Amino acid sequence: MGDHEHVAIKHNDHILLDQPLIRLPYELLRNNFRSAHVAVEKESAGIRTLLKDAATGCLNGQSNQEDLVRNLDDMIAQAKALQRKVSACAEEEARLIHQEEERIAHVDELFSMKSFDDVKYEAWSRVRLDRLVVDFMLRKGCTESAASFAEVRDMQDLVDVETxxxxxxxxxxxxxxxxxxxxxxxxxxxxxxxxxxxxxxxxxxxxxxxxxxxxxxxxxxxxxxxxxxxxxxxxxxxxxxxxxxxxxxxxxxxxxxxxxxxxxxxxxxxxxxxxxxxxxxxxxxLSLPAAPLLHVALATGLSALKTPACQAAAREDPSTREITHSTTTISPSGQPTVCPVCSPELKDLAVNVPYAHHTKSIVEHDLRALPNGRVYGKEKLEQHARKFGLPSHQVKDLQTGEVYDADALRRVYIT
Structure with missing residues (x-):
């Protein structure tokens, strides 16, 4: 049950990050409609004024044929100008509606997936990451690179390059x-x-x-x-x-x-x-977030990983902000990996995010620590050893493949 909750996609949480994606075309449609309305009101008022002057002049006998023709020409010119403006607004409206449809379809793909194990989720999340990168590049002024990247990825309708x-x-x-x-x-x-x-x-x-x-x-x-x-x-x-x-x-x-x-x-x-x-x-x-969405996504992930042990030196000496704490693990290749919260690349972004708040911890029963520092449940180690045909007195690391004697394992207690 715990594993199912862990891999299940919480669509409402995901959509929080994608609100600007849907809202911006709507705001631009409102602005476009307002521009069309102002153009119609302004040009229509001018045409009505010319028509009234022409009719009044004809009834009073104060206008000759040349004046009437001139007024008609002015009305036709203003009508053509209004037509050009309204046509431009109509083209912009069609473009924005198409953009909104593409974005809704992109978000709708997420709701067709139920868990992170779905094969389609990786492709969808890659598209979203590309969107966040383009948004970050645009906000930092790298407009040409962002436009080229969006064109290569064929995602012009999913990013706000022009805006x-x-x-x-x-x-x-x-x-x-x-x-x-x-x-x-x-x-x-x-x-x-x-x-x-x-x-x-x-x-x-x-x-x-x-x-x-x-x-x-x-x-x-x-x-x-x-x-x-x-x-x-x-x-x-x-x-x-x-x-x-x-x-x-x-x-x-x-x-x-x-x-x-x-x-x-x-x-x-x-x-x-x-x-x-x-x-x-x-x-x-335009209902756009103040910070780049890439920062928001990174800060969320860093907050989920942050513990009081992270960035201890930065809290002790804010002037130097040197990190002496190093939460490291051993990768399958045997190389140490640094805690993302404490890494030089992300420490400035992570220093102000809150600590992780977990209401429930999922921990395997009867934990055992291997000599390489990795911790697994005893039952899982025994099942893994039987699967690979190891003797009863040996266990195998699930990730690195290293084999150890069962006597070398240490029991782990969580207080």
Missing amino acids: LVSMNRIRESLKRGSVQDALVWCSQNKKELRKMESGLEFELRLQQFVEMIRSGSEPRACLAHIKKYLTPHNATFPSEVRAACGMLAFPYDPITKSSYGYETYFSPARWDRLASIFTDTHNKL
């Missing part, structure tokens, strides 16, 4: 000292950002004002910028608005690079902070 590439482009533009791309993105998602009560656009406008002060713009233009973009948010960001007014009263000195107490606003580190704020807002808006 994360666009996010990286805007993030990098902020790090380079430009707010234009980020402001365009805020304009496209203004309604949703307002619902989220996001301060991203205010921070961008504030930085825009700081750059105006740094470049020595006209005080009148700076004051107009404050009135238009900053003072409407005075109730939410009072200290920032006061700082902007102070910067206007005490201009930035480009020679000494002093600003009478406002140096933090002129610091290059603010661009990294803006990039971080944009990334967090973008992920929250």
Whole structure:
């Protein structure tokens, strides 16, 4: 019964890691529908206005034939422009619906499997690992490598290359000292950002004002910028608005690079902070996790393996974070393997994860320790020895194949 529970797939736990896979196309479909709706409303209003002017002019006798033809041409041009926009939205909608169908089919494959022993699970888990790797590469800015990897694996519909590439482009533009791309993105998602009560656009406008002060713009233009973009948010960001007014009263000195107490606003580190704020807002808006899913999956596995004995030296001396504890076992080839939690590659990720919480331990009855350090149940060792035709006074290691005398075994007690 215990072995069955151990190998059984808990589908609800698995699906927690795959929520962004399903939710992102849905969020993008909402954005696409909103764009189509705005285009229809805007162009339809223009066409109705031209039609009303043309009809009124004809009834009043104020428009001649040339004016009527001109109005009709304008209406046709606007109708064609609306058709192009709606067609583009329809193509994007079809692409997203196909992507959503492929992702649902991928997740549905998991529910057709009942245990980890299923031969199909290895292939499915390999696809998921590839997805996590592509997601990690995209978040770290390796866009070309990630796109090539997704193409080679034929999994373009299962990864979010376009979305994360666009996010990286805007993030990098902020790090380079430009707010234009980020402001365009805020304009496209203004309604949703307002619902989220996001301060991203205010921070961008504030930085825009700081750059105006740094470049020595006209005080009148700076004051107009404050009135238009900053003072409407005075109730939410009072200290920032006061700082902007102070910067206007005490201009930035480009020679000494002093600003009478406002140096933090002129610091290059603010661009990294803006990039971080944009990334967090973008992920929250599209229901994407803040950390790469690969980190989430690794942290889950490390937490299941972590014990109080792991990383003892790191807890004793956080400044050096040197690991002296080494939980090792002997592999079938005879080579020692290091505990993953204590390994140099994963120790930084594992140091903050919680310890494993096991409500039930499955331990074999009457344990015996072999001279090589491996531990097995006595009954299993005897069954294994009989299977290979060994004498009654000998046992065989189930993994390494080493043979030992039964007298060399030591009894193991768990306290």
